[in-house]
Amino acid sequence: MRWPDHAIWWHVYPLGFVGAERAAPSLDEPPSAQPPSVQPPSVQPPSAASSAPEAVQGESRLARIAGWLDHLIALGCNGLALGPVFASETHGYDTVDHFRIDPRLGDEADLLKLVEQASERGVRVLLDGVFNHVGRSFPAFTDAAARGAASPYAGWFDPDGQGDFRTFEGHHRLVALNHAEPQVADYVTDVMTYWLERGVDGWRLDAAYAVPTDFWKTVTDRVRARFPDAWLVGEVIHGDYAGIVERAGFDSVTQYELWKAIWSSLNDRNLFELAWALGRHDEMLTTFAPQTFLGNHDVTRIASRLDDERYLAHALVVLLTIGGIPSIYSGDEFGFHGIKEEREGGDDAIRPSFPERPEETPGYGRPYHRLHQDLIGLRRRHPWLVRARTTKATLTNTALSYTVGSGSDRLAVVLNLADEPAEVDLPSAVWTCVAGEAAFSADGAVVPRAGWAIAETSHP
Template sequence: MRWPEHAIWWHVYPLGFVGAEREAPPMEGPAEPPLEGSAEPRISGPQPGGPRLSRISGWLDHLVELGCNGLALGPVFASETHGYDTVDHFRVDPRLGGEADLLRLFEEASGRGVRVLLDGVFNHVGRGFPAFADVAARGRESPYAGWFDSDGQGEFRTFEGHHRLVAFNHAEPQVADYVTDVMTHWLERGVDGWRLDAAYAVPATFWRTVTERVRARFPDAWLVGEVIHGDYVDSVERTGFDSVTQYELWKAIWSSLNDRNLFELAWALGRHDEMLAAFVPQTFLGNHDVTRIASRLTDERHLAHALVVLLTVGGVPSIYAGDEFGFRGVKEDREGGDDAIRPAFPARPEEASGHGWPYHRLHQDLIGLRRRHPWLVHARTTVATLTNTTLSYTVGEGTDRLAVVLNLAEEPAKVALPSAGWSRIAGEATFSADGAVVPAAGWAVAEPAVL
């Protein structure tokens, strides 16, 4: 197995995590465009609050104690506001610290056996991006005129109508050169892979060019594209990504639990198996872009059911920082509407509300279970019992198998399983040779009994 198949990510949105200011301070001195994809250090500017990345370092032991071995960072590069309006992909956002601070975080993570994933925003940039600023000032006289699509009247194509997010012209070869230079620059400095933001908005031919160049130098780098909808298998095949974000399963988990319609989840698990035949999806219950799972679910008892599904089906799972404590937060479609799902964290994990509570311990238990069964990354799901409120399934890879039983009803339920004899290893249920009785609103995981 390659290292990504052993990865369980803890996903952090750094600017929110450290309590950074909403807007970046002005840069000191003139900003120069990235000529020839230059990787030269940029002018750092002030660092209000000091090297705040050290706050994330203080949580690395928590990440490991949780059972994770990967740190997936949101945007860390110089930007104007929220990190997705990048102005310099070679410079650390001064609200977080400097390059030395980021490299120190890489080293501290590596010392604990923790891989690091960076968030690459390569569909669009902020209007302060030097190459765009040069085009805005000089028009067609700018050497970067081909980097952006213009209507000739001073208007430029943007990302989904957001005026401050100017889209790259991905047909321009210099843009592919630039993105390749950025990715290899940070891979050289110790990062292990990239999450590629808004990958669905970028032509697959562009990604194929970039991923082939990056892999030529860093064959072990893990590249995962943010793909929200569409044909995931086709996307992976055409772009050269290792994986994409499994939004289809994410939606089915919380929706089926809220609606008490486990047929939806069963259907999604079938689709998930089809993907696993081609690649290993990146699975999750939460991230920096969606309402927290604790706020999304209408019955908090279903938090356990959701986590059981995430950590017993195939895929490369990630835990959005704070979800292990049951953090709440609703994403709203307004200015500042992401703030609730991207809060500041305390300096130490034990100061976090929910630390040590049952849901936190359940994360540790289920992540530990997954670690003891690493084959789950490729496991396929076979449904045995399915009603609106009960679901039993087996997950298997080769000769390895586990059984999972879920009950959303307010009374105990009997479910079937393939005759094998089962021994409970997590949760609460009474297993027999061919099934189980699951308590009201209960769940359990079992392994084949040793005869």
């Protein structure tokens, strides 16, 4: 097994986590009449200084994240997946310099110290690469906007036919890169290898679904030639996940299809939807191990998404007993609430600041936090789960039992959404309950109202 097969990620959105100030301009603000007068970057690092807001002199807010590394480990995770850390205009996804740490967080030395502290604890670090689009203060863009065809970066951006440049999903402040331009592939490769050389372990590739797969394949082939062990995961919302992985050269993609099925089936008391999604998930596992999650920096918190918080446990059970490479979005382990809204500032509720120390956090040490520790611990004791397949035994609107296995290894999972006990079937075996509550027999179980359980079977 490669190291990513053992990874369980703790996902942090750094700018929110450390309480960094919000930078101007807003995404809805029209462009200035004149682009900033800055020197465009070289294709080779380091690039020119950007116009990102400055932090308090000498302040390293990344050190606050380092203070949570022991919490990450106590939770059972061994990977730190960082959201954007590069110089940007506002929220991190409007990058203006991929070779410079956002001064609201610190500087390069601060990031490298965090990577070193993580490595000393056996924790891998994943960076978030925004390579589909850039902020309007990105020096290559300001030069192209000011000089037109005379700019050496004119080919990096596509005119939109209306006097401006093509943008990402209608966001004026996010200018799309032209991925048919070879220099853009050179630039992205240089960025990725620059930080891999400095000790990071992989990349989450933002908005990967909006970038041609042949561009990604060019970049990933070059990166892997130098860093064959790097883990590369693309953000993909829907579509042919396995095909995208193969064509783009990714290791994995974000499993949004399963994420939606988990909370939707629990809210609707329609476990047929979940069972169908698990079948699809099994098909993906023949090609790759999907990156699975219940929450991230872009979606409503699972505790707010579910209509009945009794099912928070059921959702977590599914996440941690099926194949894939799971991540926990920081705060979800404490049952944080937060609703994403489609407006300026609509992500603030799902990207809050955190206290200096974990023990100061509401929900710390409470049952849901402990359940994360217990279930992640169970997954650690069964590392084969990363490639395991599920086989359903009982399926109704409100009851589901399935086994999950790899070779001779096997667990049984039973879920009940009803307000009365449910009887479910299982393959004949000697089942021993190891988490949750249920009365197991040789070929089934009785699950309490709104209950769940996980059982092991001894090898013959």
